[in-house]
Amino acid sequence: MKVAIDGPAGSGKSTVAKAIAKRCGLTLLDTGAMYRSVALTCINRGVALDDEAAVADVARSITISFEPAEPVQRVLIDGTDVTEAIRTPEVDRNVSAVAAIPAVREALVEQQRAIGNAGDVVAEGRDIGTVVFPDAEVKVFLTADPAARALRRAVQRDGGDAAVDAKATADEKEVATIMADLIRRDEADSSRKAAPLKPAEDAVHIDSSNKTVNEVVDLIVSLMEEAR
Numbered sequence: 001m002k003v004a005i006d007g008p009a010g011s012g013k014s015t016v017a018k019a020i021a022k023r024c025g026l027t028l029l030d031t032g033a034m035y036r037s038v039a040l041t042c043i044n045r046g047v048a049l050d051d052e053a054a055v056a057d058v059a060r061s062i063t064i065s066f067e068p069a070e071p072v073q074r075v076l077i078d079g080t081d082v083t084e085a086i087r088t089p090e091v092d093r094n095v096s097a098v099a100a101i102p103a104v105r106e107a108l109v110e111q112q113r114a115i116g117n118a119g120d121v122v123a124e125g126r127d128i129g130t131v132v133f134p135d136a137e138v139k140v141f142l143t144a145d146p147a148a149r150a151l152r153r154a155v156q157r158d159g160g161d162a163a164v165d166a167k168a169t170a171d172e173k174e175v176a177t178i179m180a181d182l183i184r185r186d187e188a189d190s191s192r193k194a195a196p197l198k199p200a201e202d203a204v205h206i207d208s209s210n211k212t213v214n215e216v217v218d219l220i221v222s223l224m225e226e227a228r
């Protein structure tokens with residue numbers, strides 16, 4: 001079975017996909033981590049992000065892998081653990097430019113399909129239901145209002161999880177800065193030519209603003225049962 005979860009940054013995709021993978025025994029495919037890995041490698045190697053051919057070479061030359069772990073699965077580039085290094089504000093700022101390059105997407109989609117075709121997966125990203133796995137049995141488009149998304153990201157940066165802890169708070173200024181960045185990134189991801197962020201025609205829309213993780217997970221698990 002393939003479960004596709006698409007949506008903007010901070011909509012709760014990662015938390016929800018992780019919970020489904022655990023509950024249903026599926027492989028978790030975090031495609032955003034792959035775009036982040038390409039951005040990080042370019043930054044580390046001094047590759048200019050507007051040099052599309054050079055960035056695509058990076059995407060084709062690195063091997064990105066995932067290792068199950070708690071509390072989060074580890075992300076490795078050529079065997080080196082980059083789980084934390086791909087989540088810095090610098091990578092946040094630069095990843096949309098990398099994700100807009102068609103040749104980068106081509107290289108990563110190929111790797112994503114290889115992982116997906118090896119077994120049952122829950123994949124999260126922006127183009128899973130539309131491009132990567134258009135044949136996915138379950139497609140979800142997960143959204144949340146920008147304030148809820150920014151708060152979740154801020155709490156996540158402080159090591160917490162607002163999707164789990166309803167009372168979680170964060171510095172107001174930090175939330176405002178993150179919200180501005182999220183809105184800018186949504187705009188870039190939705191308006192780009194190559195595989196823009198948009199729901200598949202047959203996706204089920206879920207707004208997670210006022211839902212707990214468990215409520216969203218229960219909803220998706222019932223969609224999976226219907227699809228069997």
Ligand code: DC
Pocket residue numbers: 009031032033035036095096099100124125126127128185189
């Ligand atoms: O989900 P995230 O914030 O880790 O994603 C990082 C960036 O990668 C974001 O700008 C959107 C882009 N992305 C994409 O274009 N396609 C995907 N399937 C996943 C992420």
